[in-house]
Amino acid sequence: MRERRLPNVQKLFPSENGNGQSRQMILQFMEQILTGVDLLKNPDGVNLSGVKDRTDSFYNNLIQHSVIPADSMPMEEVNSELLELLHNHPYHTKYFLTNILPMASIPGILGMLAAFMVNGNNLWDVYGPAGAEAEVKVISMMSKLIGYDAMKSGGYTTWGGQGAVFSGLRIAIAKFAPEALQKGVPDNLYAFCSDAAHYSLFKSVEATGIGSDKLIRVRTKADSSMDVFDLQQKMEEVIARGGIPVYIVATTGTTDAMGIDDLEHIQATAGNIAAKFGLQRPHIHADSALGGFFAFFQDYDFTVNPLDFKEDVLLALKAIHSRMRHLHLADSLCFDFQKLGQTPYLTSLFLLKEAADLSLMDLHPDETPYVGHRGYGQYHTGYTLECSRMASSISIYSALLAFGIQGYQQLLAQFVEVNLAFREALRLEIPEAVIVNADNPGIITLFRLYPDGGSHFQEEISGACTLNELERTNQFNEILFEVLGEQRDRIFFGDTKKHLLVPTKEGSFTALYATKIFVISPYTEVKHVPEIVQYLKTFISQVYEKYAEASMTGRR
Numbered sequence: 001m002r003e004r005r006l007p008n009v010q011k012l013f014p015s016e017n018g019n020g021q022s023r024q025m026i027l028q029f030m031e032q033i034l035t036g037v038d039l040l041k042n043p044d045g046v047n048l049s050g051v052k053d054r055t056d057s058f059y060n061n062l063i064q065h066s067v068i069p070a071d072s073m074p075m076e077e078v079n080s081e082l083l084e085l086l087h088n089h090p091y092h093t094k095y096f097l098t099n100i101l102p103m104a105s106i107p108g109i110l111g112m113l114a115a116f117m118v119n120g121n122n123l124w125d126v127y128g129p130a131g132a133e134a135e136v137k138v139i140s141m142m143s144k145l146i147g148y149d150a151m152k153s154g155g156y157t158t159w160g161g162q163g164a165v166f167s168g169l170r171i172a173i174a175k176f177a178p179e180a181l182q183k184g185v186p187d188n189l190y191a192f193c194s195d196a197a198h199y200s201l202f203k204s205v206e207a208t209g210i211g212s213d214k215l216i217r218v219r220t221k222a223d224s225s226m227d228v229f230d231l232q233q234k235m236e237e238v239i240a241r242g243g244i245p246v247y248i249v250a251t252t253g254t255t256d257a258m259g260i261d262d263l264e265h266i267q268a269t270a271g272n273i274a275a276k277f278g279l280q281r282p283h284i285h286a287d288s289a290l291g292g293f294f295a296f297f298q299d300y301d302f303t304v305n306p307l308d309f310k311e312d313v314l315l316a317l318k319a320i321h322s323r324m325r326h327l328h329l330a331d332s333l334c335f336d337f338q339k340l341g342q343t344p345y346l347t348s349l350f351l352l353k354e355a356a357d358l359s360l361m362d363l364h365p366d367e368t369p370y371v372g373h374r375g376y377g378q379y380h381t382g383y384t385l386e387c388s389r390m391a392s393s394i395s396i397y398s399a400l401l402a403f404g405i406q407g408y409q410q411l412l413a414q415f416v417e418v419n420l421a422f423r424e425a426l427r428l429e430i431p432e433a434v435i436v437n438a439d440n441p442g443i444i445t446l447f448r449l450y451p452d453g454g455s456h457f458q459e460e461i462s463g464a465c466t467l468n469e470l471e472r473t474n475q476f477n478e479i480l481f482e483v484l485g486e487q488r489d490r491i492f493f494g495d496t497k498k499h500l501l502v503p504t505k506e507g508s509f510t511a512l513y514a515t516k517i518f519v520i521s522p523y524t525e526v527k528h529v530p531e532i533v534q535y536l537k538t539f540i541s542q543v544y545e546k547y548a549e550a551s552m553t554g555r556r
């Protein structure tokens, strides 16, 4: 009798009292998912098995046929539906070499699970005490790692590396124009980043109302890092016109080439200019979303080399570290844990050198009738752009404990070692594939082909090529993008249409196209490199053949 009166929907929730029967049920459902995914795995390709035809009317059909079922569907069947979503999904096997799209590690996943079991709201510690606790811990841990004073620093988890760039800009505006919060943004504020920066700042100047016309792009050097002399000139030009530089984004690890801006030089230059003109120094945000994780080598003893890294790996890590060690000079920065932190989306951490800056953006108690500013509760994140927040810090915390500094060092060093092996194999096996980010050790290799099989990279970056020549080479590289893209379920490479802005002979600027090898799977090892490079070689020959045929028939 009692059984019948119980609404069935309670069964869709974890138990109230911790009974084993309910737990077993949940475990079974999880097992169904995990086993289902395992059955789809194929280590000889990239995609999980299963067929999906995403061409033509795929999404249209979905729109037409998707309706909410009238009756409850048994969880086993729901699981089957979920597993079907995963059919043919890219998966991080050793052949996954596209962009910064990592696998979620077990500690990362379990951290999420722990957070979901209480489903706290990270907005306020009265609602989400676990998230608040983990957030304070991971902010302190990462602050100490990079050399911030953890007693003064602050931050929060937010919506991506982009959210961090945006948060930095909000603070910059509030620092320079506190009245902007009420009156709107003055029309003389300027932000700066390099040509190679992520488009996060572009979106942020749009969204804050500064306007993208006031985003000044600074030239990059051949190693994709910011040309700080150009920054200096451009800041002075802005000031001469009555503008105020409020925000500089220094990219410490560009998304394409892994160029690393020189924070020390940028900070000194920004400080000198500010002093010269009697202004406040602009807020400097290190966009370390991707590259910041190399701070795990902050205290690595490169002389003793306790983890026994090979000589070339050690040199590469040292070169990266020589720039990353200045991270603490930034006023704010970011660690995208869903990138090299090995946690699921979305686990980005925004760090701020002076937690006190957050008060510039905090809500007045009158504006928060539901939460915070009570006699109880001591942690209320009224300064974030979000209201409710997931407790993603718990996943970050879990990964930091499980990997430890050494675990991250090992993993990153493996990526670097595999990347070095790719470069060596390319130089030996496919000399016509010219590595165009050779100055940046790291986990990414960009290479570019030239129709005549030679290397014209130096001419390109020195402005000796016409726009026409550059475009022709770009189109040639695009043929390879297409060919590799079609076969991406076998080996998944990346590409970029914006590696360096180079001067043309005519005096304009244009971007270079390049194919990308991004080492991001823990399963890609040095021993897999020869096979992958042979695979590339076949396709590159095809591109040259296709091109030769096309030239013969006079289409080019």
Ligand SMILES: *Cc1c(COP(=O)(O)O)cnc(C)c1O
Binding pocket: 159, 160, 161, 162, 163, 198, 200, 251, 253, 254, 255, 287, 288, 289, 290, 336, 348
């Ligand atoms: C990935 C990346 C971003 C954007 O981060 P999201 O987490 O995707 O919002 C911004 N800047 C850099 C340098 C990045 O690598």
